[in-house]
Amino acid sequence: MATGLSLHVGLNNVDPAKYDGWDGELVACENDAHDMARLAHQAGFDETVLLTQECTTENITGELRDAAKRLRSGDIFLFTYSGHGGQVPNLDGADEEPDEFDETLVFYDRQFLDDELYREFGRFADGVRILALHDSCHSGSGIEVRDVLNTEAMREQFQTTDPGQIENTSRLMPVVKQSQIYERDKASFQEIQRALGAKSDRKATSALLISACQDNQLASDGPVNGKFTGTLLEVWNRGAFRGGYRAFHRDIQRNMPPTQSPNFFVTGQPGKRFLEQQPFTV
Secondary structure, three states: OOOEEEEEEEOOOOOOOOOOOOOOOOOOHHHHHHHHHHHHHHHOOEEEEEEHHHOOHHHHHHHHHHHHHHOOOOOEEEEEEEOOEEEEEOOOOOOOOOOOEEEEEEOOOOEEEHHHHHHHHOOOOOOOEEEEEEEOOEOOOHHHHHHHOOOHHHHHHOOOOOHHHHHHOEOEOOHHHHHHHHHHHHHHHHHHHHHHOOHHHOOOOOEEEEEOOOOOEOOEOOOOOOHHHHHHHHHHHHHOOOOOHHHHHHHHHHOOOOOOOOEEEEEOOOOHHHHOOOOOOO
């Protein structure tokens, strides 16, 4: 019988001492983590939830590595992240990034590179089904964000401080703050990128990612759930949804605004059988 483990990360703010005074306040991320953990539990997963101050690099990587030790071929691991997203230049990394940026998850104590998550997933045994759901911004460079903001809809979505506009609050780490933090920590980021090495030199990792938006878009927060997580839960409809992961993604996408298009991304070869399964099948 297969085993299912899940890790749910939700940050309503970050440590301002680690981000030059920026606390990254959001509203719905902890709710997202709780609600996704409830979904996972009902689907038969053994779930773990980390909230805000618990969401340090050490704690999250520790949980990922513990899961990697426990799961075997045929088992499944679900990772959900709800919080801010950012980017850092990928100038010294050995892997090729089309936009020359590494996307980041903004943990409580520092930004976590997409390649670092790829490395952690690479610790899992071959044949473990890995599903990641990210409700965060992956918005591209500052110039690209400014281009995107040339539409009225995206200018509204980019609001970050007005409580009356909470449904339009973005989960983007402000571009100016991204630049400041990168300049401050450039040596550390470049050391991590160099140490990770080329993807071709690492174990090929098979995983499925469904994320809240495209790289050049913003993901909205909300009064109860993030726009992506809330829509996912509506489509899932307490397990009434029928279809595989591609159909699940398609139905979520159909119910999202044109300014936020969830992405379906596969790395390695997760397997046709996995992709065609009812979502969250243990």
